[in-house]
Amino acid sequence: LSGHEHTRTGLSQAALKQAFIDNLFYLQGRFPEVATPHDFYMAAAYTLRDRLLDRWVKTARSYKHSQARTVCYLSAEFLLGPHLVNNLINLGIMDTARAAGEELGLDLDAIVQEEEEPGLGNGGLGRLAACYLDSLATLEIPAIGYGIRYEFGIFDQTIENGWQVEHTDAWLRNGNPWEIYRPKLRFPVKFGGHTQQYDDDGHLRIRWIPDLVIEGRAYDTPILGYGVNNANLLRLWSAHATQSFNFQSFNTGDYYGAVRAKVEAETISKILYPNDEPEAGKELRLKQQYFFVSCSLQDMLRLQFNTTGSVEKFHEKYSVQLNDTHPAVAVAELMRLLIDDYKMTWDPAWEITRHTFGYTNHTLLPEALETWSVELFGRILPRPLEIVYEINRCFLDEVRMRFLGDESRVARMSIIDETQGRRVRMAHLATVGSFAVNGVAAMHSELVKSTILKDFHDLWPEKFHNVTNGVTPRRFIVAANPRLATLLTERLGSDAWVRDLSLLRSLEAHADDTGLHADWQAVKTAAKEDLSNWLGKHAGVTPDPASLFDVQAKRIHEYKRQHLNVLHIVTLYQRLKANPHLDLPPRTFIFGGKAAPGYFMAKLIIKLINSVAEVINRDPQINGTLRVAFMPDFSVKNGQRLYPAADLSEQISLAGKEASGTGNMKFSMNGALTIGTLDGANVEIREEVGDENFFLFGLTAEQAQRHQAQGYRPWEFRHESEELRSALDLIDSGLFSHGDKELFRPLTNSLIQYDPFMVLADYEHYVSRQSEVGHAWRDREHWNRMSILNVARMGKFSSDRSIRDYCEQIWKVQPAPADV
């Protein structure tokens, strides 16, 4: 090791190798000869961690000195994906680490594969939070992510007999080298009980007497930016019984009571709810939300108080973003902390609060708007409920003043919905308590203003913004598709595109370069071979890499319309059976995605996909022209296998239902063409890549709405299309279910009678667009050109652009480079 280089911080091959061997010995207690793959992984992780900590400590010092304004991103989910590979990339030592490994006879890729990913999220919303952490650090923005350290993340999925089976995700079982436990950072959180007034030196104040106090403990994970020294903080809270509570019970002899209380307390951060829609009345979920919000706000207030001696300028120090309504109780909690703990009066507390929060909406589906019954809310959080009432009283006075005599508007806008029992509308609380509200794609933001929050837009038009989602190219190109990354860097003459994705635009000039075409196709084929081998081992299907890989990977939901995709597959199957000489290009249909464990229809869709796969894949007449594969356990890690290998990306939700989508961006960045509706960010992707490089189909949101309003009659579409009728009939015939004609009836019946997401209305257009996809695929040169242009024009969809938008439009924060 050269003199100035330190084993714990150096980035040279020699330093990495030395650190790795040291860590293997001193942390895992192993010589290389007897170490397991897991030991190697841990040694590598600790080697990286030391390097992160060095930057992290220095970043914290820089931020403190510069007194920088700080973004706090509050999210019930952070779907981080594996850390090791991302940290290697962001430190810029991928190649050095690989060489260091080779010196020791170790394969870095195998070590990377050992990592168990933290699956602390359901899907898009949680993954978005993780992309934003990466971009915040890369852009050198002082930021803290706050969330919950779930002991069990999203379940692992296997497929058994075609059905989804859920398994607990014990991601912490082998330890987590990326986090640091902060035993001194703990905050009490109250639950239940009642409130009482008391006289505090002539001031009338409220005291909350809880019947349970739980302690939140901090676990910190450093989040390093790409090619910079800034490392930000992700702080996740874990719930524990307070010591005093514990001893109290113990002293009175109630040992079992004490243990029960401990178990009850720890339940709060035990498990991530595996639904990506609210489930009604789940008390534990409300406790989780309040728990992490209260800890996070106490943490911020403490810091502010300790550094400035007051909390009066809290909103100047912090910009707090609410990732959907899950943390919206923060509006009431900040008021409570300012008034009850920091002894402020209502008006100044409200001034601070309404200048602190921004709220991001992620859904328009009415059934996915979060509400809590007043009864439950008040039982768990009596003091916050009083504050919600008071916020609402002041707010409704403002509405009445502005819209004289319009009591129906007052009822519509109230934070308390009185129409279906009394319920707290979390989106209204978030909107009233925030200085900015944004949707996650241009079209979605417009729909927010014209539908669910229309009344609020009438009142405060200037509050409403759009920030189109983005994804990090570090994970979704560099880590997921190293071959493509190498090719791009080679062709552009520099890797600057990794931090400025708009630079990919210069590829446009090479869109017809035959040399590039050959390399492009080789990169894609290699990724398809990798995926094919993986599917062979884990899905029992080994697709032909020469076939068109047609991929739909996302949570299983009726609005996302995986069943529309299935109807197309069944249609092709019938065409081929009727005409065995039909000249169809070979296609492999690949699905991936989890269903909420209680969502019957979604689980039936998984069963249908696997049942159709079973029949088609072993039909000798089909002879491999069509193949269907279900990738089990779609996760961040498995997504990284999928995106690089896709030729075609399925983004086929009913227009107006998908707020943004982010998978659409990940596929496109990796050279897949999109077949999609005018929904969410598809609209903007099509705008960027050009209509001629995008397979558009389907109703517009407006048309869909009009149809619904005029009385949509799905059965008419069934009558009018011979092919649609026979596809539905074939599913009902029992062919795919070993003769069981009833198995899929709930699905086909729902389609024919109600079809809430207008699958049948869009079927014909979808199928005909799919034929055009087939034709386009035959002209491989033209296809490659379209694929290159897709990648070249994806600059807008880097999460760096999204974060810049948030910084400028909403948070008003500036970069603060960390000095080393």
Ligand code: 26Q
């Ligand atoms: C709420 C209350 C109780 C239980 C569960 C929930 C819950 C959990 C997760 C509600 C919603 C979610 C997740 C929603 C989500 O992932 N939405 C997606 O967000 C993406 C990022 O903005 C968008 O791209 C997708 O369009 C949107 O569906």
